[in-house]
Amino acid sequence: MxxxxxxxxxxxxxxxxxxxxxxxxxxxxxxxxxxxxxxxxxxxxxxxxxxxxxxxxxxxxxxxxxxxxxxxxxxxxxxxxxxxxxxxxxxxxxxxxxxxxxxxxxxxxxxxxxxxxxxxxxYPVRFHPAFAALRHTLSDGDLGPLLSVHGTNNSSPPALERPWFADPACAGGGAIMDHTLHIADLLDVLLDGEQPTHVHAVANSLLTSSTDGPEVESAGLLTLTYPRGLVATIDCSWSHPATHPTWGGLTLTCVGERALAEFDAFPPLLTGYDTAQAATRWEPAAIDLDAAMLESFLTAARTGQRAHPDGETGLRTLKTALAAYASLHTGQPATITAT
Missing domain, CATH: 3.40.50.720 (NAD(P)-binding Rossmann-like Domain)
Known part of the structure; x- marks a missing residue:
């Protein structure tokens, strides 16, 4: 093909x-x-x-x-x-x-x-086998009704490799646009496409403040409110320094009435000290999420089946990030109209 x-x-x-x-x-x-x-x-x-x-x-x-x-x-x-x-x-x-x-x-x-x-x-993270296990735990009722979810997606600033990530005209924003969406997709899966009604966002640019060009946010925290009363938060910051042992990380904590479940997309397999580099070394568990996502896409392309996550998923999750920017502009929660 x-x-x-x-x-x-x-x-x-x-x-x-x-x-x-x-x-x-x-x-x-x-x-x-x-x-x-x-x-x-x-x-x-x-x-x-x-x-x-x-x-x-x-x-x-x-x-x-x-x-x-x-x-x-x-x-x-x-x-x-x-x-x-x-x-x-x-x-x-x-x-x-x-x-x-x-x-x-x-x-x-x-x-x-x-x-x-x-x-x-x-959205490769949804293909993680540990996330599939979390989803089954929730659907089986082991957690009880879901009360709150806290997600983190932190990394080094991608503009260190590609400067356009810090150009709002090219990227559409900064850390909020870059790192809200993976968590928003996992929430979309867990909640069967249900969208939040309101998004409140706070952000700053302290981590990448520069006079060389347009300033975008480098740290953000979103609070999402859903119709059923569920509250979710997303820490979407570029908070890892360039010297951090890993480029980034993503976690999800789900709190239910009966139990709490945690998901770590990139847990360390081994930790230690690299004497050659004089730095901490962290070997992540070997799960290639990009490969799993590509395999799903290629299978859909071969068979003509609808690929998932599809464009509608991409639109729903984008609306969360856009609502966050609207909230930053007004200082108040922004309303999302369901797709």
Missing amino acids: KVALLSFAHVHAATYIQLLRDRSDIELIVTDPDADPGDPTRGKALADELGVTYRAGYDEALAERPRAVIVTSENARHRTLVELAAAAGAHILCEKPLATTEDDARAMIDACERVGVSLMTA
């Missing part, structure tokens, strides 16, 4: 390429025409380093009629590339957030539905 990857802007692009390039069932082509020609971390230079077939532009790549397309551009460019891929008849996996505005997300969903192709949002 032919697969095209469009743009290397996102930090996950190289990871997806490495997972796909050596598969005997995949013919991979890539393109990154928007890259700075002198940037060795993008464009043909990166494609050559990774040993994958490069095409000069999006039109050239899509002219080869790939059955599946992966969009890993800057967030604000997702709509353009998804619409191009849909017009070429490809099933699409789009990096999160699905878009930076609700209108763009809806247009992307509609474009895919018109031609009958799948639109999948890149």
